Amino acid sequence: MPEHILVGVYFAAFMVLVLAYKVFQRRASIRTKREYGPAFTIATGVLMFATVVIAWPGWWLAYIVVGCSVILFTWLSIKHTHVCDSCGRTLFGSMDFCPKCGAKLKS
Numbered sequence: 001m002p003e004h005i006l007v008g009v010y011f012a013a014f015m016v017l018v019l020a021y022k023v024f025q026r027r028a029s030i031r032t033k034r035e036y037g038p039a040f041t042i043a044t045g046v047l048m049f050a051t052v053v054i055a056w057p058g059w060w061l062a063y064i065v066v067g068c069s070v071i072l073f074t075w076l077s078i079k080h081t082h083v084c085d086s087c088g089r090t091l092f093g094s095m096d097f098c099p100k101c102g103a104k105l106k107s
């Protein structure tokens with residue numbers, strides 16, 4: 001595939017992912033956010049890895065380093081992402097109360 005088409009597909013995929021995530025965060029139920037939210041994190045990781053593959057074709061060491069980093073950060077992001085039971089806001093990190101509605105969060 002020609003490089004300019006590959007880059008175009010990459011940016012189109014990234015834009016679709018960003019827009020889908022925005023719609024997902026606004027419209028999805030709390031249950032749906034919990035079930036399918038990690039899919040967005042994984043898709044973001046795949047696109048980050050694709051960035052390296054497109055930018056540096058044939059740099060296998062970069063693929064290994066970035067691939068391991070993406071797997072680690074994806075896992076950490078999924079592990080530390082929570083959805084508030086009260087308002088449905090997606091939260092990152094550990095906190096005792098939701099910053100949007102003030103509800104106590106499960107730990």
Ligand SMILES: [Zn+2]
Nearest residue numbers: 084087098101
């Ligand atoms: Zn809340």
